[in-house]
Amino acid sequence: MRELRSSSFWRAVLAEFLGSLLYALLGLGASLRWAPGPPSVVGAALAFGLAQATLVQVLGHVSGGHVNPAITLAFLMASQLSVARAVGYMVAQLLGALAGAGVLYGVTPAPVRGTLGLSALHPGVGLGQGTVVELLLTAQFVLCVLASFDDRHDGRPGSAALPVGFSLALGHLFGVRAAAGTLRVSTTRAPA
Amino acid sequence: MRELRSSSFWRAVLAEFLGSLLYALLGLGASLRWAPGPPSVVGAALAFGLAQATLVQVLGHVSGGHVNPAITLAFLMASQLSVARAVGYMVAQLLGALAGAGVLYGVTPAPVRGTLGLSALHPGVGLGQGTVVELLLTAQFVLCVLASFDDRHDGRPGSAALPVGFSLALGHLFGVRAAAGTLRVSTTRAPA
Amino acid sequence: MRELRSSSFWRAVLAEFLGSLLYALLGLGASLRWAPGPPSVVGAALAFGLAQATLVQVLGHVSGGHVNPAITLAFLMASQLSVARAVGYMVAQLLGALAGAGVLYGVTPAPVRGTLGLSALHPGVGLGQGTVVELLLTAQFVLCVLASFDDRHDGRPGSAALPVGFSLALGHLFGVRAAAGTLRVSTTRAPA
Amino acid sequence: MRELRSSSFWRAVLAEFLGSLLYALLGLGASLRWAPGPPSVVGAALAFGLAQATLVQVLGHVSGGHVNPAITLAFLMASQLSVARAVGYMVAQLLGALAGAGVLYGVTPAPVRGTLGLSALHPGVGLGQGTVVELLLTAQFVLCVLASFDDRHDGRPGSAALPVGFSLALGHLFGVRAAAGTLRVSTTRAPA
Numbered sequence: 121m122r123e124l125r126s127s128s129f130w131r132a133v134l135a136e137f138l139g140s141l142l143y144a145l146l147g148l149g150a151s152l153r154w155a156p157g158p159p160s161v162v163g164a165a166l167a168f169g170l171a172q173a174t175l176v177q178v179l180g181h182v183s184g185g186h187v188n189p190a191i192t193l194a195f196l197m198a199s200q201l202s203v204a205r206a207v208g209y210m211v212a213q214l215l216g217a218l219a220g221a222g223v224l225y226g227v228t229p230a231p232v233r234g235t236l237g238l239s240a241l242h243p244g245v246g247l248g249q250g251t252v253v254e255l256l257l258t259a260q261f262v263l264c265v266l267a268s269f270d271d272r273h274d275g276r277p278g279s280a281a282l283p284v285g286f287s288l289a290l291g292h293l294f295g296v297r298a299a300a301g302t303l304r305v306s307t308t309r310a311p312a
Numbered sequence: 313m314r315e316l317r318s319s320s321f322w323r324a325v326l327a328e329f330l331g332s333l334l335y336a337l338l339g340l341g342a343s344l345r346w347a348p349g350p351p352s353v354v355g356a357a358l359a360f361g362l363a364q365a366t367l368v369q370v371l372g373h374v375s376g377g378h379v380n381p382a383i384t385l386a387f388l389m390a391s392q393l394s395v396a397r398a399v400g401y402m403v404a405q406l407l408g409a410l411a412g413a414g415v416l417y418g419v420t421p422a423p424v425r426g427t428l429g430l431s432a433l434h435p436g437v438g439l440g441q442g443t444v445v446e447l448l449l450t451a452q453f454v455l456c457v458l459a460s461f462d463d464r465h466d467g468r469p470g471s472a473a474l475p476v477g478f479s480l481a482l483g484h485l486f487g488v489r490a491a492a493g494t495l496r497v498s499t500t501r502a503p504a
Numbered sequence: 505m506r507e508l509r510s511s512s513f514w515r516a517v518l519a520e521f522l523g524s525l526l527y528a529l530l531g532l533g534a535s536l537r538w539a540p541g542p543p544s545v546v547g548a549a550l551a552f553g554l555a556q557a558t559l560v561q562v563l564g565h566v567s568g569g570h571v572n573p574a575i576t577l578a579f580l581m582a583s584q585l586s587v588a589r590a591v592g593y594m595v596a597q598l599l600g601a602l603a604g605a606g607v608l609y610g611v612t613p614a615p616v617r618g619t620l621g622l623s624a625l626h627p628g629v630g631l632g633q634g635t636v637v638e639l640l641l642t643a644q645f646v647l648c649v650l651a652s653f654d655d656r657h658d659g660r661p662g663s664a665a666l667p668v669g670f671s672l673a674l675g676h677l678f679g680v681r682a683a684a685g686t687l688r689v690s691t692t693r694a695p696a
Numbered sequence: 697m698r699e700l701r702s703s704s705f706w707r708a709v710l711a712e713f714l715g716s717l718l719y720a721l722l723g724l725g726a727s728l729r730w731a732p733g734p735p736s737v738v739g740a741a742l743a744f745g746l747a748q749a750t751l752v753q754v755l756g757h758v759s760g761g762h763v764n765p766a767i768t769l770a771f772l773m774a775s776q777l778s779v780a781r782a783v784g785y786m787v788a789q790l791l792g793a794l795a796g797a798g799v800l801y802g803v804t805p806a807p808v809r810g811t812l813g814l815s816a817l818h819p820g821v822g823l824g825q826g827t828v829v830e831l832l833l834t835a836q837f838v839l840c841v842l843a844s845f846d847d848r849h850d851g852r853p854g855s856a857a858l859p860v861g862f863s864l865a866l867g868h869l870f871g872v873r874a875a876a877g878t879l880r881v882s883t884t885r886a887p888a
Contacts, residue, residue: 142644149637150677162355162738163546163677170674171644177667178647223640227633249419253341256415260334260363263370281667283369283473290362293342293355354546354739441803445725448799452718452747455754475753475857482746485726485739526836533829534869547738547869554866555836561859562839607832611825665859 123204132183133208139175139187140216145224146171152228161293169289177281184269188288189213194262195269257291315396324375325400331367331379332408337416338363344420357484365477372472376461380480381405386454387461449483507588516567517592523559523571524600529608530555536612549676557669564664568653572672573597578646579653641675699780708759709784715751715763716792721800722747728804741868749861756857760845764864765789770838771845833867 150167342359726743
């Protein structure tokens with residue numbers, strides 16, 4: 121537990137907290153339907169992907185810029201992260217995401233807010249089916265993160281930022297779309 | 313046939329199988345019309361392109377991340393791949409694409425499913441005309457792959473991933489659009 | 505004040521003026537509603553982001569290609585820019601943006617022109633709320649700029665151009681959207 | 697005129713011809729309205745930009761992958777290209793673009809074809825105004841090309857491909873939009 125006393129540990133945890141706050145705020149905020157018309161799947165997917173890319177670029181030297189618990193878990197399982205650090209990161213990510221959603225809740229008017237962009241499954245997609253898709257989408261993302269941060273690459277976070285971000289955007293092009301039907305129904309009831 | 317006994321051969325074939333499964337699932341899944349409204353050509357083209365880029369990034373060190381039989385054929389003709397490996401890759405790609413489409417079929421509700429995003433030609437485009445376009449689109453993609461993986465470049469798959477992915481997205485911006493008219497007709501009949 | 509007599513100072517100030525002119529012209533021009541239908545948030549965000557990326561690429565060796573006063577301020581506070589240079593840059597940026605908006609005003613027909621793409625807040629968003637969002641969006645952008653131009657990176661402007669541009673596009677995916685509701689109302693009154 | 701007898705000269709001219717054919721086919725083809733609904737400005741801008749990026753990547757080692765007469769002129773004026781080569785490139789680019797448009801004409805059904813995506817000015821934009829915008833858009837593109845191919849950069853075409861392509865896409869996000877109003881009018885008359 122000596123790691124808990126180092127300042128680099130707490131700087132990294134703080135970085136993950138702030139990064140997750142910005143990630144939730146930017147990604148969910150761009151997913152809301154501010155104007156009438158179909159939600160922009162491409163816009164939301166790009167927002168999540170570019171947010172991940174920017175945070176890897178900004179926080180790469182401090183904490184790695186994981187932001188996503190799936191990345192932290194993958195690094196833990198690849199023995200590239202201590203248990204203490206992984207737990208600290210994931211607690212920071214959870215609190216950061218909640219704080220980001222809270223800021224978004226505070227700044228968006230009620231009719232736009234809806235379910236805050238939290239995905240509901242498409243009415244025709246069962247829970248088991250949704251889980252299979254989520255697992256496969258997460259698999260391609262985690263594999264891309266591990267390959268991009270790998271020693272065989274040149275190690276600069278800059279070269280990992282774009283591939284990792286685009287890989288996340290890719291998952292959202294499918295995943296957001298699978299939920300778009302429901303979102304649309306729930307929000308067209310609002311006077312917009 | 314000594315190559316068939318090496319573990320690197322079978323790891324590469326397995327990588328191509330899993331990569332093709334993810335490629336088909338992500339690309340076709342993002343091409344489906346989950347909500348009413350015109351299909352998003354940009355979203356589908358980006359999904360195919362980012363999927364190819366991510367898989368080159370992830371599988372570059374294992375099999376090259378071809379996923380696409382056109383790439384494997386080009387490498388074979390450029391004498392950069394043995395015949396055994398090319399055949400193994402292409403069988404794995406075919407089975408992987410079928411498996412990916414099967415997973416997608418299993419998780420999508422019937423009205424959304426339609427023709428599973430498989431392209432039909434625009435009603436005004438003849439078969440010969442479609443073939444000419446396909447040949448030219450494939451030519452620019454294969455040339456980009458060969459140039460990006462070339463020795464004169466620095467050899468890291470990371471530097472090939474984005475150009476190759478964007479080149480594939482480019483082909484789909486044209487190709488998907490040529491088929492969009494038909495897709496639209498066939499799917500608007502569904503109660504959506 | 506010896507700096508004011510160097511030709512490199514005035515070349516950099518001129519570069520910031522011309523860069524800001526192009527930035528305002530391209531970003532605002534792509535945000536206008538040239539045709540009926542909902543404004544394209546993705547198109548406007550990409551235009552601002554790619555304009556910033558291109559100008560960092562073009563002017564990186566001359567002035568840094570800041571274009572944005574927020575970047576100049578950040579470099580000043582990080583002690584990487586003299587006060588004289590920061591003031592010169594910001595005056596040039598202001599005049600350049602006005603000149604760019606003036607060119608755009610001169611070349612666009614009145615019904616399209618509207619409020620020249622200047623953002624108004626969404627009717628349901630208060631001033632304090634808008635300020636909080638703006639601060640957080642600017643924070644992620646400034647942090648990305650500082651990280652990308654950092655000594656620890658390889659120093660070529662080329663490697664900073666894309667991350668910085670994508671980070672700016674990210675802010676616009678959220679920010680433009682928050683203003684889109686008003687813009688839409690104000691422009692649908694025009695005969696278009 | 698000894699240059700005319702070298703095989704590298706004729707290979708480069710042929711490369712420019714084939715590149716321009718693909719560029720015209722892909723860019724114009726993605727700009728056509730294959731389905732009812734507003735034309736996708738983002739899709740067309742991405743198609744032109746990714747086509748330029750791919751061709752710089754593919755033809756960079758042969759001819760530079762100019763494709764665009766504006767680039768060839770800029771290289772000539774910067775004394776980085778002989779007059780003979782510049783003339784050869786521009787003739788090849790003209791013939792290539794005509795050939796690409798011819799292929800497109802041959803493969804598209806009449807109602808979709810319209811004006812083949814050739815831009816007409818927005819009805820409210822005068823000729824002088826359109827010229828000013830075109831000049832400024834071309835200026836940012838040519839400056840980006842010169843900066844990206846510059847000796848101070850690392851010289852690999854791979855590192856120039858993406859910035860150059862994105863810079864071209866940027867111009868089209870504005871330029872295509874300024875013409876979209878007319879295109880829409882002329883094509884909605886078709887039975888689609």
